[in-house]
Amino acid sequence: xxxxxxxxxxxxxxxxxxxxxxxxxxxxxxxxxxxxxxxxxxxxxxxxxxxxxxxxxxxxxxxxxxxxxxxxxxxxxxxxxxxxxxxxxxxxxxxxxxxxxxxxxxxxxxxxxxxxxxxxxxxxxxxxxxxxxxxxxxxxxxxxxxxxxxxxxxxxxxxxxxxxxxxxxxxxxxxxxxxxxxxxxxxxxxxxxxxxxxxxxxxxxxxxxxxxxxxxxxxxxxxxxxxxxxxxxxxxxxxxxxxxxxxxxxxxxxxxxxxxxxxxxxxxxxxxxxxxxxxxxxxxxxxxxxxxxxxxxxxxxxxxxxxxxxxxxxxxxxxxxxxxxxxxxxxxxxxxxxxxxxxxxxxxxxxxxxxxxxxxxxxxxxxxxxxxxxxxxxxxxxxxxxxxxxxxxxxxxxxxxxxxxxxxxxxxxxxxxxxxxxxxxxxxxxxxxxxxxxxxxxxxxxxxxxxxxxxxxxxxxxxxxxxxxxxxxxxxxxxxxxxxxxxxxxxxxxxxxxxxxxxxxxxxxxxxxxxxxxxxxxxxxxxxxxxxxxxxxxxxxxxxxxxxxxxxxxxxxxxxxxxxxxxxxxxxxx
Amino acid sequence: xxxxxxxxxxxxxxxxxxxxxxxxxxxxxxxxxxxxxxxxxxxxxxxxxxxxxxxxxxxxxxxxxxxxxxxxxxxxxxxxxxxxxxxxxxxxxxxxxxx
Numbered sequence: 001x002x003x004x005x006x007x008x009x010x011x012x013x014x015x016x017x018x019x020x021x022x023x024x025x026x027x028x029x030x031x032x033x034x035x036x037x038x039x040x041x042x043x044x045x046x047x048x049x050x051x052x053x054x055x056x057x058x059x060x061x062x063x064x065x066x067x068x069x070x071x072x073x074x075x076x077x078x079x080x081x082x083x084x085x086x087x088x089x090x091x092x093x094x095x096x097x098x099x100x101x102x103x104x105x106x107x108x109x110x111x112x113x114x115x116x117x118x119x120x121x122x123x124x125x126x127x128x129x130x131x132x133x134x135x136x137x138x139x140x141x142x143x144x145x146x147x148x149x150x151x152x153x154x155x156x157x158x159x160x161x162x163x164x165x166x167x168x169x170x171x172x173x174x175x176x177x178x179x180x181x182x183x184x185x186x187x188x189x190x191x192x193x194x195x196x197x198x199x200x201x202x203x204x205x206x207x208x209x210x211x212x213x214x215x216x217x218x219x220x221x222x223x224x225x226x227x228x229x230x231x232x233x234x235x236x237x238x239x240x241x242x243x244x245x246x247x248x249x250x251x252x253x254x255x256x257x258x259x260x261x262x263x264x265x266x267x268x269x270x271x272x273x274x275x276x277x278x279x280x281x282x283x284x285x286x287x288x289x290x291x292x293x294x295x296x297x298x299x300x301x302x303x304x305x306x307x308x309x310x311x312x313x314x315x316x317x318x319x320x321x322x323x324x325x326x327x328x329x330x331x332x333x334x335x336x337x338x339x340x341x342x343x344x345x346x347x348x349x350x351x352x353x354x355x356x357x358x359x360x361x362x363x364x365x366x367x368x369x370x371x372x373x374x375x376x377x378x379x380x381x382x383x384x385x386x387x388x389x390x391x392x393x394x395x396x397x398x399x400x401x402x403x404x405x406x407x408x409x410x411x412x413x414x415x416x417x418x419x420x421x422x423x424x425x426x427x428x429x430x431x432x433x434x435x436x437x438x439x440x441x442x443x444x445x446x447x448x449x450x451x452x453x454x455x456x457x458x459x460x461x462x463x464x465x466x467x468x469x470x471x472x473x474x475x476x477x478x479x480x481x482x483x484x485x486x487x488x489x490x491x492x493x494x495x496x497x498x499x500x501x502x503x504x505x506x507x508x509x510x511x512x513x514x515x516x517x518x519x520x521x522x523x524x525x526x527x528x529x530x531x532x533x534x535x536x537x538x539x540x541x542x543x544x545x546x547x548x549x550x551x552x553x554x555x556x557x558x559x560x561x562x563x564x565x566x567x568x569x570x571x572x573x574x
Numbered sequence: 575x576x577x578x579x580x581x582x583x584x585x586x587x588x589x590x591x592x593x594x595x596x597x598x599x600x601x602x603x604x605x606x607x608x609x610x611x612x613x614x615x616x617x618x619x620x621x622x623x624x625x626x627x628x629x630x631x632x633x634x635x636x637x638x639x640x641x642x643x644x645x646x647x648x649x650x651x652x653x654x655x656x657x658x659x660x661x662x663x664x665x666x667x668x669x670x671x672x673x
Contacts, residue, residue: 139672268657269665341592377632385633389642393649409594460619465636468612469646475609476650478602487658493671495664502671 002040004050006061007072007110010037011079011103012123015096023090030095031087034079034102041072041106049112057172060112066450067304071109071240073448074308075102077434078232078315085319085427086225097130098229105233109240113172114162114198117241121158121205124234125151131226132218140221146501147218151234154204161197168192174241180248182297182451188251199246206238206289207282209258213498215282216266220274220331224322227274231281231318232311239288239307247300252293257387259286264394266496271489273331273403274321277314280357280399283391284310290388291372294379297451302371304449309364309438313356316431317403320350323420323428324407331407333489338412346420347408349428356435358400358470359392364438366466367445367457374455389469396473406489613640 002010014033018026046069050062064072079102086098101124108120125148132144166172177195178186191199200211207215215235219227246252263279263286270276284306291303321331323346324339340347356363359370369392376384419425438445446453480486541548594601616639635641667673 264653265656265660268654269661338595340594341590380632382633389645390649390653393646394653396646397650397653412591412595460615464612464615464619465642468609468616468640468642471605471609471612472643472646473650474605476647476654478605479647480651480654485658486654487661490661490665491668493666493668494661495666495670 003044003048004062006107006116006120007041007044007064008037008075008103008106010040011099012107015099015103018096018099019092021092023092026092026095027083027087027089030099031080031083033099034076034083037103037106038073038076038080041076057115058113059116060173061116062110063112063174064110066448067240067244068110070304070308070448070450071236072106074311075106075109075233075236078102078311079106079229081312081315081319081427081431082225082228082232084430085228085322085424087423088421089223089225091134093130094134094223094226097127097134098226100127101131101229102233105237108237112174114158114165114174115172117174118155118159118162121201121237122152122155124237125155128230128234131229132222134223134226135221137221143218143221146498147214150204150214154201157197157204158201161194161199161201163194164197165192165194168194174244176247177245178248180295182247182295182300185248185250185295188249191249195245199249202238202241202245203255205234206242207235207259207285208255208289209262210497212259212263212282213496216275216278216496217498219278219281220272224325228315228318228322231277231314235281235285236307236311239285239292239303242289243292243300243303247292248295249293252289253381253384254293256286256289256291256293257384259283259289260391261286261387261394264391264398266494267394267398267402269487269490269494271333271491273333273336273407274318274325276398276403277317277321280317280395280403281314283395283398284314284357286391287369287372287388290384291375294372294375294381294384296375296379298371298378298453298455299375301446301449301451301453301455302368302375305368305371305445306365308445308448309356309368309435312431312434312438313353313364316349316353316428316435317357317399319424319428319431320346320353321403321407323424326424327417327420328415332491333402333406333410334491336407336413336415337410338408339415339417340408341412342416343408343419345425346428347404349425349432350404350408352432352435354400354404356439358396359466360400360439360470361458361463361466362436362439364435364442366439367442370457370462370466371453371455392469393473396470397477400470401474401477609643613643616640 011033014029014036018029018033021029044064046064046066048062048064049060052059052061079098082098082102083095086094089095104120104123104127108117108124111117111120129144129148129151132140132147134140162172165177177192177198178190180186188196188199204211204214219230222230242252260283263282267276267279267283270279288303288306288310291299291306323343324336325331327343328336328339330336352363356365359365373385373388373392376388420428442457446455477486540546543549
């Protein structure tokens with residue numbers, strides 16, 4: 001019975017009961033809900049499909065195959081870890097939002113049709129915004145509104161695309177829109193209009209270049225615990241959807257390459273370390289998008305594996321910065337430093353997360369990212385391979401070094417705060433354990449991947465080459481610091497594409513509004529002047545001396561009467 | 575600066591230097607040794623860079639001694655310099671959007 005309901009529904013419906021538990025117990029309720037949901041999901045049979053006939057249309061509200069399984073599992077793990085991390089939070093609405101958000105994301109990745117996907121897609125958007133608004137600041141409110149508008153727009157595009165796709169094909173089944181098998185490739189030119197709209201919808205949620213800035217705008221404005229939830233679901237749901245619907249789409253390779261590159265440059269000069277992590281997240285999504293674009297079994301396995309590992313180590317990094325935010329009140333690099341003395345455990349956990357994302361051997365990122373880079377190599381895509389290597393060095397810069405260094409080491413800020421609360425430490429310890437366990441014993445992860453794989457990450461050559469890349473990147477950091485060439489952390493705002501809708505468009509609209517106002521006032525003035533002149537003329541004309549008001553002579557009146565009768569006579573005979 | 579919950583004691587940064595702060599040069603020396611070690615390892619295990627051992631080089635450049643080392647160093651420096659240049663263009667006051 002339970003398996004006939006969409007996975008995650010336990011969390012969505014259960015969340016509605018959380019307010020009855022009170023402020024303190026609702027956090028524990030959220031943890032129990034996510035654990036129960038995982039237990040139900042774990043016992044779901046493989047290749048499970050549930051069809052619901054609605055208004056004469058068959059909807060696959062549940063479709064669990066290997067793609068859904070790996071994403072559903074890691075979403076559950078992320079929800080449990082984030083729930084433990086948020087156990088101290090006495091704000092029920094955050095727990096409700098977190099559970100609805102996580103549950104709908106899980107249901108989305110187990111949806112077999114586009115309508116069920118759309119419903120869950122919008123539910124993730126609407127629920128997650130409360131994790132930003134819960135921060136309670138004006139900045140967070142405005143940021144949340146922008147986030148909501150963009151996410152809902154993505155949903156509207158998805159629905160529009162689904163309707164058009166249904167009109168064209170008569171099918172709502174969510175599958176590869178180009179009908180490609182692994183190893184085959186197609187291009188955007190082969191897409192119909194409906195799938196093209198769906199691609200844009202996925203691209204918005206997946207933070208494609210130029211569509212990405214909602215991510216860096218909103219995530220740093222979430223609560224310390226809310227951002228941990230946010231980092232796990234929205235963008236990875238987009239990755240899952242892209243892999244399901246557009247695997248083998250060649251343009252994704254280059255879109256992914258751009259995504260791996262530009263965020264690392266922005267991350268270098270960003271002062272807010274949670275925003276650095278948002279750029280870092282964007283960069284990691286790029287690796288996955290490249291894998292989807294390459295579309296071979298190895299590349300798609302790499303995408304799924306990397307998403308799995310990424311969700312855990314990115315949660316870990318956001319948790320460590322959340323702990324800093326919780327204790328210090330800020331994550332701005334200019335105000336941090338030296339925290340390893342008072343937050344040693346958080347420091348260690350952050351460094352494990354940094355090592356995992358950088359791809360150090362024996363940590364999770366190494367066994368997943370290398371699959372995607374190898375897939376590019378096996379396909380002889382030299383430019384892509386080089387770009388991914390540059391991006392790997394960039395990851396080392398922003399997440400492997402910058403985050404731990406400026407938060408916990410660097411110049412001592414003199415702050416001696418308490419270590420993070422026990423529940424935060426527990427959640428970070430679990431995530432750290434997962435990072436190490438996957439890095440050391442990766443076979444269970446590989447066994448879960450969408451396609452069977454015999455990939456061996458720990459060849460001597462691969463380990464040595466990766467170590468060379470990362471160690472010499474670290475050496476470059478030392479060199480730049482010693483030579484005073486590393487850019488100092490500065491309190492500033494760095495412009496990104498959100499400048500367009502936060503500054504340019506409002507100002508443009510204001511200027512256009514002023515122009516319209518000016519034209520309107522000139523037009524009104526001209527019209528009023530004309531009317532005034534006409535009335536003056538009329539007034540004068542009708543006055544005793546005016547040509548209408550004055551007395552006419554009898555002869556001219558007789559003349560005009562004769563002229564009128566003559567004209568009438570002529571018209572009559574015509 | 576005081577913390578959110580006023581938990582910062584604002585101690586003297588120099589009075590309680592940690593082992594890491596007192597031994598920065600040791601850490602750097604360790605990193606340099608690890609870098610050299612990774613290069614030596616490539617020389618030592620160079621026969622493993624062939625098809626028989628599971629890692630056939632996909633591109634000729636991979637066979638270049640220390641390629642990844644040089645690439646990692648250069649890419650890191652390049653990214654940082656690009657960021658420094660970008661700052662000149664996109665940096666604004668912290669309250670830019672609030673003003």
